[in-house]
Amino acid sequence: MNIQDLKEYMQQQNKEQVKFAFADIDAVLRGKVISKQKFLDTLEQGIGFCDVVFGWDSNDQAYDHVKLTGWHTGYPDKTADIDLSTFRKIPWQNDLIFFLADFSRDNVPACSRTLLKKVQAACKEMGFRAEFAQEFEWFNFKETPQTLEQKQFTSIEPLTPGMFGYSILRTSMQDEFYFDLIKQLNGFNIPIEGIHTETGPGVYEAAIAHDEVLNAADKATLFKTAVKEIAYKHGIMASFMAKWNEKLPGCSGHVHQSLWTTDNKQNLFYDEADPNKMSETMKHYLAGLLHCLPHVLPMYAPTINSYKRLVEGAWAPTTITWGIENRTTAFRIINPSHKSTRIELRVPGSDSNPYLAMAASLASGLYGIKHKLPLTIPATEGNGYLQKENGVLPSSLLEATKQMHQSALAKELLGEEFVEHFAETRLWEHRQFAKHVTDWELKRYFEII
16 A cells, blocks of 8 residues: 555545554554544654653663663654555454554664564575464463452463363353454454464464565564453453463464565475475574574563473473474474475564564574575484483573673674664563562561571
Protein backbone atom coordinates (compact mmCIF):
# COMPACT_ATOMS: atom_id res chain seq x y z
CA MET A 1 0.00 0.00 0.00
CA ASN A 2 1.54 3.29 -1.14
CA ILE A 3 0.80 6.70 0.37
CA GLN A 4 -1.94 7.57 -2.12
CA ASP A 5 -3.67 4.22 -1.66
CA LEU A 6 -3.47 4.70 2.09
CA LYS A 7 -4.99 8.18 1.93
CA GLU A 8 -7.87 6.90 -0.20
CA TYR A 9 -8.45 3.95 2.10
CA MET A 10 -8.53 6.12 5.22
CA GLN A 11 -10.93 8.52 3.54
CA GLN A 12 -13.26 5.77 2.31
CA GLN A 13 -13.24 3.92 5.65
CA ASN A 14 -13.51 7.13 7.70
CA LYS A 15 -10.39 6.27 9.70
CA GLU A 16 -9.31 9.19 11.91
CA GLN A 17 -6.63 7.50 14.05
CA VAL A 18 -3.59 5.33 13.47
CA LYS A 19 -1.64 3.27 15.99
CA PHE A 20 2.06 2.65 15.50
CA ALA A 21 4.65 0.93 17.67
CA PHE A 22 8.24 -0.27 17.69
CA ALA A 23 10.10 -2.82 19.75
CA ASP A 24 12.52 -1.74 22.47
CA ILE A 25 15.58 -3.79 23.42
CA ASP A 26 13.37 -6.33 25.26
CA ALA A 27 10.81 -6.45 22.40
CA VAL A 28 8.32 -4.54 24.53
CA LEU A 29 6.16 -2.61 22.08
CA ARG A 30 6.23 1.14 22.66
CA GLY A 31 3.99 3.40 20.61
CA LYS A 32 1.15 5.88 20.26
CA VAL A 33 -2.22 6.47 18.69
CA ILE A 34 -2.02 9.58 16.49
CA SER A 35 -4.48 11.49 14.33
CA LYS A 36 -4.80 10.83 10.63
CA GLN A 37 -3.32 14.22 9.79
CA LYS A 38 -0.34 13.75 12.12
CA PHE A 39 0.28 10.37 10.55
CA LEU A 40 0.14 11.68 6.99
CA ASP A 41 2.39 14.64 7.86
CA THR A 42 5.12 12.36 9.19
CA LEU A 43 5.33 9.81 6.38
CA GLU A 44 8.18 11.55 4.58
CA GLN A 45 10.18 13.20 7.37
CA GLY A 46 9.49 10.61 10.06
CA ILE A 47 8.13 11.17 13.54
CA GLY A 48 10.08 12.22 16.61
CA PHE A 49 10.07 9.86 19.58
CA CYS A 50 11.87 10.31 22.89
CA ASP A 51 14.88 8.02 22.96
CA VAL A 52 14.30 7.23 26.63
CA VAL A 53 12.63 4.10 25.29
CA PHE A 54 16.15 2.83 24.59
CA GLY A 55 17.46 4.17 27.90
CA TRP A 56 15.26 2.30 30.34
CA ASP A 57 14.47 -1.29 31.15
CA SER A 58 11.22 -3.26 30.94
CA ASN A 59 10.09 -1.57 34.18
CA ASP A 60 10.90 1.97 32.95
CA GLN A 61 13.97 2.27 35.18
CA ALA A 62 16.81 4.28 33.59
CA TYR A 63 19.99 2.36 32.78
CA ASP A 64 23.05 3.69 34.54
CA HIS A 65 25.99 2.97 32.22
CA VAL A 66 24.71 3.14 28.64
CA LYS A 67 26.27 5.73 26.34
CA LEU A 68 23.51 5.94 23.76
CA THR A 69 21.12 8.00 25.88
CA GLY A 70 20.60 9.06 29.48
CA TRP A 71 20.61 12.08 31.74
CA HIS A 72 23.92 13.03 30.10
CA THR A 73 22.19 13.47 26.70
CA GLY A 74 18.94 15.04 27.91
CA TYR A 75 16.84 12.27 26.32
CA PRO A 76 16.28 13.92 22.91
CA ASP A 77 13.90 12.77 20.19
CA LYS A 78 15.11 10.34 17.58
CA THR A 79 13.39 9.93 14.21
CA ALA A 80 11.15 6.91 13.87
CA ASP A 81 10.02 5.86 10.40
CA ILE A 82 6.66 4.14 10.02
CA ASP A 83 6.98 1.17 7.67
CA LEU A 84 3.94 1.18 5.36
CA SER A 85 4.59 -2.43 4.35
CA THR A 86 3.57 -3.49 7.88
CA PHE A 87 -0.01 -2.19 7.43
CA ARG A 88 -2.53 -4.09 9.53
CA LYS A 89 -5.95 -3.64 11.06
CA ILE A 90 -6.45 -4.66 14.68
CA PRO A 91 -9.65 -6.72 14.59
CA TRP A 92 -10.21 -6.66 18.36
CA GLN A 93 -9.93 -2.84 18.37
CA ASN A 94 -12.54 -1.98 15.74
CA ASP A 95 -10.09 -2.48 12.88
CA LEU A 96 -7.83 0.34 14.06
CA ILE A 97 -5.05 0.86 11.51
CA PHE A 98 -1.67 -0.29 12.79
CA PHE A 99 1.94 -0.02 11.61
CA LEU A 100 5.36 -0.97 12.89
CA ALA A 101 8.17 1.57 12.99
CA ASP A 102 11.92 1.54 13.51
CA PHE A 103 14.87 3.90 13.83
CA SER A 104 16.82 2.99 10.71
CA ARG A 105 17.08 6.61 9.52
CA ASP A 106 19.08 7.65 12.60
CA ASN A 107 20.74 4.21 12.73
CA VAL A 108 20.05 3.87 16.46
CA PRO A 109 22.22 0.95 17.65
CA ALA A 110 19.64 -0.07 20.26
CA CYS A 111 16.84 -0.52 17.70
CA SER A 112 16.53 -4.28 17.29
CA ARG A 113 14.48 -4.06 14.08
CA THR A 114 17.17 -1.84 12.55
CA LEU A 115 19.80 -4.42 13.47
CA LEU A 116 17.86 -7.23 11.82
CA LYS A 117 17.40 -5.13 8.67
CA LYS A 118 21.19 -4.78 8.44
CA VAL A 119 21.73 -8.53 8.76
CA GLN A 120 18.95 -9.16 6.24
CA ALA A 121 20.64 -6.79 3.79
CA ALA A 122 23.93 -8.67 4.17
CA CYS A 123 22.08 -11.91 3.51
CA LYS A 124 20.61 -10.55 0.30
CA GLU A 125 24.04 -9.32 -0.81
CA MET A 126 25.27 -12.90 -0.49
CA GLY A 127 22.45 -14.01 -2.81
CA PHE A 128 20.16 -15.61 -0.23
CA ARG A 129 16.58 -15.24 0.94
CA ALA A 130 16.31 -16.03 4.66
CA GLU A 131 13.10 -17.86 5.53
CA PHE A 132 12.32 -17.87 9.25
CA ALA A 133 9.54 -18.63 11.72
CA GLN A 134 9.25 -18.59 15.49
CA GLU A 135 6.99 -20.74 17.63
CA PHE A 136 6.02 -19.91 21.20
CA GLU A 137 4.89 -21.65 24.33
CA TRP A 138 3.18 -19.54 26.98
CA PHE A 139 1.09 -19.99 30.12
CA ASN A 140 -2.42 -18.59 30.57
CA PHE A 141 -3.87 -17.64 33.95
CA LYS A 142 -7.21 -16.79 35.55
CA GLU A 143 -5.76 -13.47 36.66
CA THR A 144 -5.67 -9.77 35.87
CA PRO A 145 -2.88 -7.25 36.49
CA GLN A 146 -4.88 -6.05 39.50
CA THR A 147 -5.33 -9.50 41.07
CA LEU A 148 -1.63 -10.25 40.68
CA GLU A 149 -0.73 -7.03 42.49
CA GLN A 150 -3.23 -7.76 45.24
CA LYS A 151 -1.88 -11.30 45.67
CA GLN A 152 1.72 -10.05 45.42
CA PHE A 153 2.34 -12.58 42.65
CA THR A 154 1.58 -15.56 44.93
CA SER A 155 -0.99 -18.35 44.52
CA ILE A 156 -1.26 -17.61 40.81
CA GLU A 157 -4.08 -19.67 39.26
CA PRO A 158 -3.46 -21.30 35.86
CA LEU A 159 -6.25 -21.40 33.30
CA THR A 160 -6.60 -25.19 33.50
CA PRO A 161 -5.23 -27.82 35.92
CA GLY A 162 -2.78 -30.65 35.42
CA MET A 163 -0.21 -31.79 32.87
CA PHE A 164 -2.06 -32.42 29.63
CA GLY A 165 -0.04 -31.88 26.43
CA TYR A 166 -1.77 -32.03 23.04
CA SER A 167 -5.11 -32.15 24.84
CA ILE A 168 -8.32 -31.82 22.88
CA LEU A 169 -10.26 -31.92 26.12
CA ARG A 170 -8.52 -29.04 27.94
CA THR A 171 -8.98 -26.50 25.13
CA SER A 172 -12.74 -27.14 25.22
CA MET A 173 -12.79 -25.65 28.75
CA GLN A 174 -11.97 -22.24 27.29
CA ASP A 175 -12.96 -22.74 23.68
CA GLU A 176 -14.14 -19.15 23.20
CA PHE A 177 -10.64 -17.91 24.06
CA TYR A 178 -8.91 -20.71 22.16
CA PHE A 179 -10.73 -20.17 18.88
CA ASP A 180 -10.74 -16.39 19.27
CA LEU A 181 -6.94 -16.52 19.35
CA ILE A 182 -6.86 -18.25 15.97
CA LYS A 183 -9.48 -15.95 14.42
CA GLN A 184 -8.06 -12.69 15.71
CA LEU A 185 -4.40 -13.51 15.01
CA ASN A 186 -5.17 -14.55 11.45
CA GLY A 187 -7.19 -11.35 11.07
CA PHE A 188 -4.13 -9.41 12.29
CA ASN A 189 -1.99 -10.97 9.54
CA ILE A 190 -0.25 -13.37 11.89
CA PRO A 191 -1.18 -16.68 10.24
CA ILE A 192 -1.08 -19.59 12.68
CA GLU A 193 -0.03 -23.00 11.36
CA GLY A 194 -1.13 -24.78 14.51
CA ILE A 195 -2.02 -24.27 18.15
CA HIS A 196 -2.34 -26.80 20.95
CA THR A 197 -1.83 -27.34 24.65
CA GLU A 198 1.64 -28.22 25.91
CA THR A 199 2.46 -30.17 29.04
CA GLY A 200 1.69 -27.99 32.03
CA PRO A 201 -1.36 -26.28 33.53
CA GLY A 202 -2.82 -23.68 31.18
CA VAL A 203 0.03 -23.72 28.68
CA TYR A 204 -0.46 -23.32 24.91
CA GLU A 205 1.94 -23.57 22.00
CA ALA A 206 1.48 -21.87 18.63
CA ALA A 207 3.50 -22.05 15.43
CA ILE A 208 3.52 -18.97 13.19
CA ALA A 209 3.71 -19.50 9.42
CA HIS A 210 7.18 -18.91 8.00
CA ASP A 211 8.12 -15.80 6.01
CA GLU A 212 11.15 -13.78 4.97
CA VAL A 213 13.16 -13.01 8.08
CA LEU A 214 12.08 -9.40 8.74
CA ASN A 215 8.40 -10.21 8.22
CA ALA A 216 8.81 -13.28 10.41
CA ALA A 217 10.31 -11.22 13.23
CA ASP A 218 7.55 -8.61 12.87
CA LYS A 219 4.91 -11.31 13.21
CA ALA A 220 6.63 -12.98 16.15
CA THR A 221 7.00 -9.69 18.01
CA LEU A 222 3.40 -8.69 17.37
CA PHE A 223 2.21 -12.19 18.29
CA LYS A 224 3.17 -11.84 21.94
CA THR A 225 1.44 -8.51 22.47
CA ALA A 226 -1.58 -9.61 20.43
CA VAL A 227 -2.02 -12.76 22.53
CA LYS A 228 -1.87 -10.70 25.72
CA GLU A 229 -4.46 -8.22 24.43
CA ILE A 230 -6.83 -10.94 23.22
CA ALA A 231 -6.44 -12.73 26.55
CA TYR A 232 -7.37 -9.53 28.39
CA LYS A 233 -10.66 -9.52 26.47
CA HIS A 234 -11.45 -12.90 28.01
CA GLY A 235 -10.38 -12.02 31.55
CA ILE A 236 -7.18 -14.04 31.11
CA MET A 237 -3.49 -13.16 31.51
CA ALA A 238 -0.90 -14.62 29.17
CA SER A 239 2.72 -14.85 30.29
CA PHE A 240 5.77 -15.41 28.10
CA MET A 241 8.22 -15.81 30.97
CA ALA A 242 10.78 -18.48 30.18
CA LYS A 243 10.18 -20.28 33.50
CA TRP A 244 7.43 -19.08 35.82
CA ASN A 245 7.52 -22.08 38.17
CA GLU A 246 10.51 -24.26 39.05
CA LYS A 247 8.34 -27.40 39.14
CA LEU A 248 6.93 -26.92 35.64
CA PRO A 249 8.50 -26.97 32.16
CA GLY A 250 9.74 -23.70 30.74
CA CYS A 251 8.42 -21.87 27.68
CA SER A 252 10.39 -22.00 24.46
CA GLY A 253 10.59 -19.64 21.51
CA HIS A 254 12.23 -21.95 18.95
CA VAL A 255 13.45 -20.29 15.74
CA HIS A 256 13.14 -22.21 12.47
CA GLN A 257 15.35 -21.09 9.60
CA SER A 258 16.51 -21.91 6.10
CA LEU A 259 18.11 -20.16 3.13
CA TRP A 260 16.48 -20.07 -0.29
CA THR A 261 17.25 -18.65 -3.71
CA THR A 262 16.11 -15.05 -4.10
CA ASP A 263 13.12 -16.19 -6.20
CA ASN A 264 12.05 -18.41 -3.27
CA LYS A 265 11.97 -21.54 -5.45
CA GLN A 266 14.95 -23.56 -4.22
CA ASN A 267 15.72 -24.49 -0.64
CA LEU A 268 19.49 -24.16 -0.45
CA PHE A 269 19.64 -26.31 2.70
CA TYR A 270 18.40 -29.40 0.86
CA ASP A 271 20.56 -31.93 -0.99
CA GLU A 272 18.88 -35.13 -2.15
CA ALA A 273 22.25 -36.87 -2.58
CA ASP A 274 23.45 -36.29 0.99
CA PRO A 275 22.66 -39.07 3.53
CA ASN A 276 21.02 -36.51 5.81
CA LYS A 277 19.67 -34.41 2.92
CA MET A 278 21.94 -31.56 4.13
CA SER A 279 23.62 -29.36 1.52
CA GLU A 280 27.11 -27.95 1.96
CA THR A 281 25.51 -24.53 2.42
CA MET A 282 23.44 -25.91 5.29
CA LYS A 283 26.48 -27.55 6.88
CA HIS A 284 28.49 -24.31 6.76
CA TYR A 285 25.50 -22.39 8.15
CA LEU A 286 25.07 -24.90 10.98
CA ALA A 287 28.80 -24.77 11.73
CA GLY A 288 28.48 -20.99 12.05
CA LEU A 289 25.55 -21.33 14.44
CA LEU A 290 27.48 -23.76 16.63
CA HIS A 291 30.67 -21.69 16.56
CA CYS A 292 28.96 -18.39 17.42
CA LEU A 293 26.43 -19.67 19.97
CA PRO A 294 28.46 -18.92 23.14
CA HIS A 295 29.25 -15.43 21.83
CA VAL A 296 25.61 -14.36 21.29
CA LEU A 297 23.72 -16.37 23.91
CA PRO A 298 22.16 -13.33 25.68
CA MET A 299 20.33 -12.56 22.43
CA TYR A 300 18.56 -15.91 22.77
CA ALA A 301 18.32 -15.89 26.58
CA PRO A 302 18.07 -12.20 27.58
CA THR A 303 16.76 -12.28 31.16
CA ILE A 304 17.72 -13.60 34.57
CA ASN A 305 14.79 -15.98 34.28
CA SER A 306 15.92 -17.35 30.89
CA TYR A 307 18.59 -19.49 32.51
CA LYS A 308 16.12 -21.19 34.85
CA ARG A 309 14.75 -22.82 31.70
CA LEU A 310 18.13 -23.91 30.29
CA VAL A 311 18.60 -26.88 32.63
CA GLU A 312 19.05 -30.58 31.98
CA GLY A 313 15.99 -32.69 31.36
CA ALA A 314 13.59 -29.75 30.95
CA TRP A 315 13.09 -29.84 27.14
CA ALA A 316 15.64 -27.03 26.68
CA PRO A 317 19.27 -27.46 25.56
CA THR A 318 22.33 -27.06 27.75
CA THR A 319 25.10 -28.20 25.39
CA ILE A 320 26.59 -27.06 22.08
CA THR A 321 25.14 -29.87 20.01
CA TRP A 322 23.08 -30.70 16.95
CA GLY A 323 21.18 -33.73 15.80
CA ILE A 324 18.74 -35.10 13.26
CA GLU A 325 15.24 -34.84 14.76
CA ASN A 326 16.77 -34.67 18.23
CA ARG A 327 14.96 -32.50 20.77
CA THR A 328 17.76 -32.72 23.37
CA THR A 329 20.23 -30.69 21.27
CA ALA A 330 20.69 -26.96 20.71
CA PHE A 331 20.04 -27.35 16.98
CA ARG A 332 17.55 -29.84 15.58
CA ILE A 333 17.74 -30.70 11.90
CA ILE A 334 14.34 -31.24 10.30
CA ASN A 335 14.72 -32.78 6.84
CA PRO A 336 11.59 -34.54 5.55
CA SER A 337 11.52 -32.85 2.11
CA HIS A 338 12.89 -30.08 -0.09
CA LYS A 339 10.11 -27.75 1.05
CA SER A 340 10.48 -28.38 4.78
CA THR A 341 14.21 -28.90 5.39
CA ARG A 342 15.37 -26.42 8.00
CA ILE A 343 17.25 -25.86 11.24
CA GLU A 344 15.36 -25.43 14.49
CA LEU A 345 17.26 -23.32 17.02
CA ARG A 346 15.99 -24.62 20.36
CA VAL A 347 17.88 -22.28 22.70
CA PRO A 348 15.60 -19.19 22.73
CA GLY A 349 12.86 -18.97 25.30
CA SER A 350 9.51 -17.30 24.78
CA ASP A 351 11.02 -14.27 26.55
CA SER A 352 13.41 -13.63 23.67
CA ASN A 353 13.28 -10.57 21.42
CA PRO A 354 12.46 -12.07 17.99
CA TYR A 355 14.44 -9.38 16.13
CA LEU A 356 17.55 -10.08 18.18
CA ALA A 357 17.19 -13.87 18.15
CA MET A 358 16.78 -13.90 14.38
CA ALA A 359 19.54 -11.33 13.79
CA ALA A 360 21.98 -13.33 15.91
CA SER A 361 21.17 -16.67 14.31
CA LEU A 362 21.17 -15.38 10.73
CA ALA A 363 24.44 -13.47 11.25
CA SER A 364 25.99 -16.59 12.82
CA GLY A 365 24.91 -18.84 9.95
CA LEU A 366 26.13 -16.39 7.31
CA TYR A 367 29.46 -16.20 9.14
CA GLY A 368 29.78 -19.97 8.73
CA ILE A 369 29.05 -19.74 4.99
CA LYS A 370 31.35 -16.77 4.44
CA HIS A 371 34.27 -18.50 6.15
CA LYS A 372 33.32 -21.98 4.87
CA LEU A 373 33.45 -23.35 8.40
CA PRO A 374 33.56 -27.15 8.40
CA LEU A 375 30.94 -29.03 10.39
CA THR A 376 33.41 -30.72 12.72
CA ILE A 377 30.99 -31.41 15.58
CA PRO A 378 29.33 -34.77 14.91
CA ALA A 379 25.58 -35.21 15.07
CA THR A 380 24.35 -36.24 18.51
CA GLU A 381 22.50 -39.51 18.73
CA GLY A 382 20.63 -40.02 21.95
CA ASN A 383 20.82 -37.75 24.97
CA GLY A 384 22.32 -34.37 24.06
CA TYR A 385 22.54 -33.34 27.72
CA LEU A 386 25.39 -35.83 28.11
CA GLN A 387 27.37 -34.61 25.09
CA LYS A 388 29.49 -31.98 26.84
CA GLU A 389 32.77 -32.37 25.00
CA ASN A 390 32.01 -29.52 22.57
CA GLY A 391 31.01 -27.11 25.31
CA VAL A 392 28.08 -26.26 27.55
CA LEU A 393 26.02 -23.11 27.62
CA PRO A 394 26.73 -20.47 30.28
CA SER A 395 24.42 -21.00 33.23
CA SER A 396 23.57 -17.38 34.07
CA LEU A 397 22.89 -14.07 32.38
CA LEU A 398 25.96 -12.56 34.03
CA GLU A 399 28.29 -15.26 32.71
CA ALA A 400 26.78 -15.17 29.21
CA THR A 401 26.84 -11.37 29.03
CA LYS A 402 30.46 -11.08 30.14
CA GLN A 403 31.43 -13.50 27.39
CA MET A 404 29.48 -11.55 24.77
CA HIS A 405 30.76 -8.18 26.01
CA GLN A 406 34.37 -9.30 25.57
CA SER A 407 33.79 -11.11 22.27
CA ALA A 408 35.46 -9.72 19.17
CA LEU A 409 33.34 -12.15 17.17
CA ALA A 410 30.06 -10.74 18.53
CA LYS A 411 31.20 -7.23 17.61
CA GLU A 412 32.16 -8.40 14.12
CA LEU A 413 28.76 -10.01 13.62
CA LEU A 414 26.56 -7.30 15.11
CA GLY A 415 28.56 -4.11 15.43
CA GLU A 416 30.51 -2.76 18.37
CA GLU A 417 27.96 -0.08 19.29
CA PHE A 418 25.13 -2.58 19.51
CA VAL A 419 27.14 -5.10 21.53
CA GLU A 420 28.31 -2.41 23.95
CA HIS A 421 24.78 -1.09 24.53
CA PHE A 422 23.08 -4.47 24.72
CA ALA A 423 25.68 -5.91 27.09
CA GLU A 424 25.31 -2.94 29.43
CA THR A 425 21.54 -3.44 29.51
CA ARG A 426 22.01 -7.10 30.44
CA LEU A 427 24.58 -6.26 33.14
CA TRP A 428 22.05 -3.76 34.51
CA GLU A 429 19.45 -6.54 34.60
CA HIS A 430 21.84 -8.69 36.63
CA ARG A 431 22.53 -5.88 39.09
CA GLN A 432 18.81 -5.31 39.68
CA PHE A 433 18.39 -8.98 40.52
CA ALA A 434 21.54 -9.23 42.65
CA LYS A 435 20.44 -6.51 45.06
CA HIS A 436 16.97 -7.97 45.58
CA VAL A 437 16.23 -10.08 48.67
CA THR A 438 14.16 -13.05 47.52
CA ASP A 439 11.54 -15.16 49.29
CA TRP A 440 13.93 -18.10 49.01
CA GLU A 441 16.56 -16.22 51.05
CA LEU A 442 14.06 -15.25 53.73
CA LYS A 443 12.77 -18.79 54.10
CA ARG A 444 16.26 -20.28 54.14
CA TYR A 445 18.18 -17.85 56.34
CA PHE A 446 15.79 -15.68 58.39
CA GLU A 447 15.55 -17.94 61.43
CA ILE A 448 18.25 -20.58 61.08
CA ILE A 449 21.40 -18.63 60.26
